[in-house]
Amino acid sequence: MIFAPRESWKKPRARFRGRKIWRKRPSPICCEFSIQPSAAGFCPQASATANQPRAEIISGFRGTLPAITFAGSQNFSAWPRDGQHAASISKNRCKKFCCSRVGSNSENLLPALHFDCTRIGKRAMVAAAPCHILLPIEPIRIKAPTNWSCSMRTFRPSRLAVTATLLLAAFLWSPAARAQVSGVSVTNQSSSNQSYGFSASPDGKRTSEISSSNTDTTIDVRYAWGLAADTDLWGRNREVTMTSAYRVNFSVTAPAAYTITVQTGWKGAVTTVSDSGHKAKAVIDAMSSSRSGGSVQSGTLNAGNPSDISNTGSSKNVPFDKTTTMVIAGNGNGSPQNYELSFSWNSRCKANAKWNKGGNECAVRGGANIGLSGASADDYGGVGNRTRSEDGHFVTITVNIPDVCGDGAPTGTESCDLGSANGQLGSCCTSSCTFASAATTCRDSGGACDIAETCSGNSATCPADLLATSGTTCRASNGQCDIAETCDGTSPTCGADTFVNSSTSCRSASGICDAEEFCSGSSANCPADTFASSATSCRNSADLCDAEEFCTGSSGTCPANAVATSGTTCRNAADVCDAAETCDGTSISCPADGFQDSTTTCRAKSDVCDVAETCTGSSASCPADAVADSSATCRDVADICDVAETCDGAAKSCPADGFKNSATTCRAKSDICDVAEPCTGSSASCPADAFADSATECRGSGGECDIVENCTGSAAACPTDEVKGSDVVCREIITGIDAACDIEESCDGLNAECPEDEWVDDETVCDDETIGTENDQCTLGLCRCPDGPDLDDDGIPDLCDPEDSRFELSRALIRRGGDKPGYFRAKGLVQTGLGGFGLFDVIDTSETGLYIKITTGSGLEKINLFEKGDCTMSPRGKGIINCRKIIDIYEKPRVRFVPAVSKSSQSGDYKVYIEQGRLDNSELVNLSGPLKIRIATGDIDRQAEIDSCGNGPRGMSCKK
Incomplete structure (x- = not known):
């Protein structure tokens, strides 16, 4: 092959x-x-x-x-x-x-x-x-x-x-064998493209577009967007907003671990063009992103606010160019792994103007063709000389899989690759696919005559196996009785270990107490040097104080001749009062016979009522045995319930142990929950300390919020004084017409007494059940109609008199002012019962002027007092009353009374308009009803209330 x-x-x-x-x-x-x-x-x-x-x-x-x-x-x-x-x-x-x-x-x-x-x-x-x-x-x-x-x-x-x-x-x-990208899809989720104003000549526009491409290893996506605004034909403001959002989905198939590098670029500009000097703004918020699939190794795809232009009256162009990088780790198993990347951000621009004076332009340029007619802020090649194809949000996704060490084929930077043999004995290729360093053992020695092979440092192959030559010592002599062995040149093992025979002397005797040693024939070492035992005599005694010498057991020489050491007994005692004689350490003879002196005890005390006997100093015998007399204490008190015993003068033993009787108290009561203990009459110890049981009361209640304490049954002290928790009601609401003005009290969890009696705030509306009255109020916990003006002298103050106290609010508004103080406005109908110009006369002659109080359910309160000089009336034919103060540019409180019928005040009914400025914006958060307004001047005292109030982002509005 x-x-x-x-x-x-x-x-x-x-x-x-x-x-x-x-x-x-x-x-x-x-x-x-x-x-x-x-x-x-x-x-x-x-x-x-x-x-x-x-x-x-x-x-x-x-x-x-x-x-x-x-x-x-x-x-x-x-x-x-x-x-x-x-x-x-x-x-x-x-x-x-x-x-x-x-x-x-x-x-x-x-x-x-x-x-x-x-x-x-x-x-x-x-x-x-x-x-x-x-x-x-x-x-x-x-x-x-x-x-x-x-x-x-x-x-x-x-x-x-x-x-x-x-x-x-x-x-x-x-x-x-490598990674593969598939299933790429890009979805645009942005706000829809839209034009604002007239279709023929729009004054605002937003648009977005998206494109993508992918190769075998990368995916490229470009998202382009843009929006622009200009004032309309009448010079009105125009604001355009846009949400940009899109996602990228794809799959990766790979046989092993891989990484995905995601790089983004966010490039464009925000621009304003001044047409008349009025203000304009263009803003892009921070970008947020999300990811699914794999695990993030490093980086983020989020990006902060790139740039903005806020309310400028001049032409500006602010470019931006932001980049992010994220590395995602994936673990391929031969099947597709799904991934999704999502991006979103908000853009907005606003062109401001005033009537018939034109206004500025604004634009956010992100690579899309906006094309707003008559405007130049959105043009490419114009302000800032930008190129449209270079702007947008760009995403590049790259999939990488590393070279695999251990696949059997050396690639890249690998010096070698022997597959599963990498790093194993017999291989000179490491587990990281590099040559093993020189002198690294690649084949262990197979025996004393085998040579271990080592790597060369530049090859993955272990050198050939070699044996030691014949005659090479493979086992050196290991002792006096061992023979050295050598290799035979054909076997990796050393021959069997051999020794000299057992007749071979390996150590001579060194003295009378030593013996000659011989090899064992089965060991390399001479047997251990041994000596005669320490029981072996090597020199006899010449007299009573001459010591016989014995071998030491650790030396071959007999010790030097010596007399017995001082203190060595040479004559034993003949009786208990006879003294043994000892050698003096210098003479070999024993001293003359002697006796124990009279301080020597010769018979020890045998029991508690026995006495010890001493020698006489002149006899070897001990005197006769004697006992203690009857005055001697033989057993002391052992515990609080024990008594002492004395000898009887005849016996050596102590009488039987006795105890105190059961009428004797041995432990007094130490605290309120403790009990005194008496002796039992049969034991030296006091009984165990006992306590009053848990049904015994040890501390009574100190008030409505205090708890009665009982003994625990396991302690002498009364438990810690405790009070009822803060959820326990200690004073109920009173009954009757004043119930609406009362508040139930609960324990505070700290004190034994119930807190002081409290009631609702004064001026809280209640009903004293008096026929013909309304608007009763709580005062110091009592429901009554408060004292005040009585216009018709019927004994019912106007505030509670339905006949002449009507004051109704139809609408009220409280607004937060942003960077300016907030304000209040309300209107309604007030009935005075005064015809002609009586209301103005009352205000004009009143010593206190006109009193206005505004309150809300959330705690806002505002009081204004108009002096009579602050109020004027229009010509007598109209009867309109204006009360106004100018405190500063924002605080100009004003009240206006307008006759309700035919511009005449003959009926005494007025439409009332109330304005109040300089309200603290921090107090205008979380407003709630009801809204109450009180008007008082002279003998007139009116109060109106609206319950239907709603709180919104800009403040609270109330409507009847």
């Missing part, structure tokens, strides 16, 4: 949508067949007959099975790695097929494909993948790429199965 050099193998570049890009090599590839009989029916799922011819084609190269073409252009899809069945074969050329694996995992072989065919034909193309295929006994040819050449020899035993072994030393590219 002939192979192309491995250096000629080259993987193809990436392939998308089935297109193959080859890197050709000039080396020829040749094929050679050998055929021999083979058993039938090797395909497990095939229904082959015994006389059907077969052949087996096997290729052991790594890769993925591409399409196989038979005579007649029948096509098979790539066989999947997971062993599932491939697509059916057209024209019924083959009946069944199945899949199995050949080789071991370490060889990294692909599945084998089996065909059970009645006839395939004389020509076939088989890929470089391990395949089993049944063929007729006819010559076959392998159709290869044009830069290959192939020859074949065929033997044809009649109607017998044959096996053909084909080895192709090349690597064919397949669709699953």
Whole structure:
């Protein structure tokens, strides 16, 4: 068999949508067949007959099975790695097929494909993948790429199965070897294109367009948009807004991990053109983005506010150019992985003008052809000299898959690639596809006579295995009794370890306490040096104080001759009061016999009432035994309930232990929940400390919000004083006509007493159930009609008198002022009961002038007092009263009374208009009703209320 050099193998570049890009090599590839009989029916799922011819084609190269073409252009899809069945074969050329694996995992072989065919034909193309295929006994040819050449020899035993072994030393590219982009779609979700104003001459316009293209490795998208505004024919303002939004969907198919690089460019300009000096603005907000599919390795696609022009009266052009980059990691498994990228942002421009004075133009240019007639801000090639094709939002998506170390073919920066052998013993190619460094062991030594091989540092191959030469020492002598062994030049192992015989002396005796040692015949070392034991006498004693010498057990020499050491006993004691004599350390003779002195105890105390006896100093015997007298205490008090015992003068033992009786208190009461304990009369210890049970009250209630405490049954102290929680009502609302003015009180969770009694705010509307009154008010918790003017002297103040106190509001408005203070406006109808010009006379003669109070349910309150000099009346024929103060440019409170009937005030009914400026905008947030207005002057006191109020973005409006 002939192979192309491995250096000629080259993987193809990436392939998308089935297109193959080859890197050709000039080396020829040749094929050679050998055929021999083979058993039938090797395909497990095939229904082959015994006389059907077969052949087996096997290729052991790594890769993925591409399409196989038979005579007649029948096509098979790539066989999947997971062993599932491939697509059916057209024209019924083959009946069944199945899949199995050949080789071991370490060889990294692909599945084998089996065909059970009645006839395939004389020509076939088989890929470089391990395949089993049944063929007729006819010559076959392998159709290869044009830069290959192939020859074949065929033997044809009649109607017998044959096996053909084909080895192709090349690597064919397949669709699953690199990444592939598919399913690309781009969707424009922006605001619809629109013109504003007259169709023949619009004063505003917005538009967007989108385009995309993709190659085998990239996707390019351009989104263009634009909007422009100009004042209309009458010089009115025009504002144009636009939401730009679009998404990109695509799929990536790859056999392994890959990355996707997304790069965006956001380019354009905001422009204003001054026609009359009035203001214009053009703004683009920040861009937001979202992603689905894969995981983000780095970067973001969001972009901040690119540029804006805010309320300028001059011509301006502000270009912008922003870029973002994101890297997304994907993990291919041979099936498509779906991705989606979305982008959105808002643009707006506004042209301002005044009547008959024209106005400025504005535009946001993002690459789209806006074409607003009569305007120049949106023109390309005009302001800023921009090129339309260079503006827009551009997205480039690039899919990358890295070279794979371990696929068996060195590529790119790889020095070598031995597939699954990378980094393994026997290989000089590392797991990162680089040559192993010099001196790296690639083959371990197989024995003492084998030499370990090391890598050269510039090759992936381990050097040939070598043995040590004959005569080379392979095991040195390891001791006095060992013999050195040498290699024989033919075996990797060293010969068996041998030793000298057991008659060989290896250590002589060194003294009277030592012995000669001999080799064991089975060990390399001389036995350990041994000596006579320490029980072996080596020199006898000459007298009582002369010591006999013994071997030390650790030396071959007998110790030096010496007398017994001082303290060595040379004569034992004859009785308990006799003293033993000891050597003095200098003489070999024992000293004269002596006795224990009179301080020496010769009989110890045997019990608590016994006494110890001492020697006499002149006798070897101990005196007679004696006991303690009856005054001696023999057992002390052991605990609080115990009593002391004394000896009886006759016995050695102490009398029986006694205890205090049960009337004796041994532990007094220590706290309110504790109880006193008495002795039991049968134990020295006081009983365990006990406490009052949990039904015993130890602290009474100190108020409506206090809780009664009981003992715990496990502690001497009363539990911590606790009060009721803040959710406990301690004072109910009173009943009767004043109930509407009262508030129930709850405990505060801190104090034992209920908080002080409180009531609703004064002027809260209530009903005192008095017939003929209305608008009663709470005052200090009581429902009453407050004192005030009584126009008709019927005893009911005007505020509560339905006959002469009518004041109705029809509309009211509170507005926030943005960068200016807020304001208030209201109108209604007030009944004074004063004909002619009585209302003005009352205001003009009142010492306090005109009092106006405005309140809301959310807490806003505004009071104005007009002095009588602030109010004027129009000529007497009209009867209109105007009250006005000018405090500053924003605060000009005003009240206007206009006769309600025929421009005459004879009825006493007035339409009232109230204006109030300089309202703090911070107080105009979250406004709520009801809205109340009170008007008072002289004997007139009126109040009106509107409940129907609504709060909006600009303030609150109320309407009856």
